[in-house]
Amino acid sequence: MLAACGSSTLSDARSPDQPGPTGILVTLSPVMASLAPGATQQFAASVTGTTNQDVSWSATGGTITPAGLYTAPASGGGYTVRATSAADATASGVALVLVTGAGAAPEPFYDAQHDYAQLMSPMPEATYFAPATIRMWAHAPDRHDDAVNGYAPKVDFYLGTTMVGSVSITDNDPVDYYQVDVPAVAAGSYELFVRSHVGGTTVDSVHVPITVVELASTGPAMELTSDLVLSGSASLELIGTPDARARLTSSNGSRVRSAAGWTGHVTIRNADIVGLGKMDVPGLEVSVRGSNAVEITNAVFDRCGPPLITANDQAPITVRGTTFGPNTLTPVSAEPDYAGSHPSLVFAGTSSAPKVFQGNNVGVSFVRFDRSSHWLIGGDHDGDGNIFLGVRAGLEFDSTSDITIRGNISYHRYPFGWSQGHNLDFEGDNSNVLVEHNVFRNSSWMIQNLPGEFRYNLLVDNINEAFLRSFGAGVRVHHNVLVNASFQRLYVPSGGVLFGDGSFDSNTIDVGGARLGWFDNPFIPSDPAHHLASVRNNVFAGFAYQRPTPIVAAGAATKADYNCFFNPDTTMWKRYGDTSLGSHDCGGGASTDPQFAQPRLVPFPIADGDLWRRRVTVSQILALYRGLYTPATGSPLIDAGDPSDDTGGVRNSDIGAIGAGSPHPEDKFGRFGAN
Helix, strand or coil: CCCCCCCCCHHHHCCCCCCCCCCCEEEEECCEEEECCCCEEECEEEEECCCCCCEEEEECCCEECCCCEEECCCCCEEEEEEEEECCCCCCEEEEEEEECCCCCCCCCCECCCCCCCEEEECCCCEEEECCEEEEEEEECECCCCCCECCECCEEEEEECCEEEEEEECCCCCCCCCEEEEEEEECCEEEEEEEEEEECCEEEECCCEEEEEECCCCCCCEEEECCCEEECCCCCEEEECCCCCCEEEEECCCCCEEECCCCCCCEEEEEEEEECCCECCECCEEEEECCCCCEEEEEEEEECCCCCEEEECCCCCEEEECCEECCCCCCCCCCCCECCCECCCEEEECCCCCCEEEECCEECCCEEEEECCCCEEEECCCHHHCCEEEECCCEEEEECCEEEEEECCEEEECCCCCCCCCCCEEEECCCEEEEEECCEEECCCEEEECECCEEECCEEECCCCCEEEEEECCCCEEECCEEECCCECCCCCCCEEEEEECCEEECCEEECCCCCCCCCCCCCECCECCECECEEECCEEECCCCCCCEEEECCCCECCEECCEEECCCCCCEEEECCCCCCCCCHHHHCCCCCCECCCCCCCCCCCHHHHHCCCCCHHHHHHHHHHHHCECCCCCCCCCCCHHHCCCCCCCCCCCCCCCCCCCCCCCCCCCCCC
């Protein structure tokens, strides 16, 4: 009998056991370093909250001595250094090291004064099977007279030094939409880039290394020349080992599908699936029922049509450690979900069994959960988290319940002119949802129609409309860090919380100051149909308004107090559009330095390739940002939040997402996963 993997009940995984914070803070200096291979950097650790100053050092690459002297490895890329308190193993600080040379380099900062182009997908260090299909998308703004609706009239695509495609646009074409698919690429190592034609000259993107390898599976092999139709009680079992991987291939787009009334199961382990299905036609389309399971572990899907997996009755699903490549054959365009862009993977059905989606890499478009409930997406440690990285890469839920989303990265590589980009989108009626300890980056409607509770997450670089576009009454949004880091706002200057009716408490917001360009629009605008029940204990920093603008507009919040505002780049801001709010704001409501432990990081310092290869993990990113935005000694944020949030009979509620005084049980931002 095939047993389902994962925890026995989903509820067991909803709240990982975490030691309570002790008030000990470990801060590293420097917080970021750039080194040549083999070079050294002395790190220092400052420990507050205890007389014990001892720390233990560790690094994800290179070596580090007990005294904190780090030596960079030979391979380029991103690495992290961690110092852990001897007095409390849950208290640690993280620094980032960027090693120059071959490896995944982070994107530079993009501003409105200089031309640039970006290769949005694939990500650096992607690997394909030969003969490979490479799907490429570009972003190419144009500030010159030759612009077409604000974008470059022409973009060329390169595989090494060979131009493999070119896209020219007119006023009638979708804005900022440049896509080229390159078929039949032979095995080898390549650099991809795009070249934008702007203002009578050309601008090249960052070069992106990829690898195409021969399919060398040595385990069981199946080649489909026609569809494999599962019927009766027949099951699909494709099982290899790590050293002898199985393979399932097709050269003509044949696929695996189940017939009506099928009662078998699917088990795919340590296998490579190549060439099944066609554009928008699933390579794997099965519907299980009873207690029959779908298990897909340690697999790779390469140039396959988007899988569609349906589970009814008590059928469990486990998808773990699997790569859905950036060449999944699904439409992705400038138009939003289902208008022009379709999912890369769909789960459906009404099964009441627990289901897990853990440790997977998704390289293009969104994963959809269509009336499919009882999911753990991610888990308690870095190895459980999923990486969604590519154009429109994220998660979509329609009419689901009992959903936990924990420890994932969604980096929605999203051209600015595109419509309706989501990292996380809920449609229909969703219930019992918990979203915690995730990293969300780079879309226009980052979090949409949020139900349940949203806590301990890092949101980076909303494109042009909202960090949180909408959430209803009773929804709690708390202890999150929201920052802009990588580019000036060129379009609609960003919004923060657009249509909210729940609570927005104990968050840290730093939108980057004048360099990032939040020059207009409230962070929480007014809307006659929506009023936040609570806006308390938040830090609002980095606004650079050029005309009089409230950060919280009139009528946007029923209650707002105990907030801190720090916006030294402008005198044109005010706290609230309503005069009755904020009687206990820090500094009497004046601009007040929150005294964070470290300066903001601009641009975002972690490269896509390091994320894709899991060389820099969710726990490390969250710990890094905890170290940046922890209040330093003497900060006006410490133990200064709303007293009604105090616990244990002591003054311990802080302003912002991260505490530094008396320990508070909800001070968990940056305390996720493996230390």
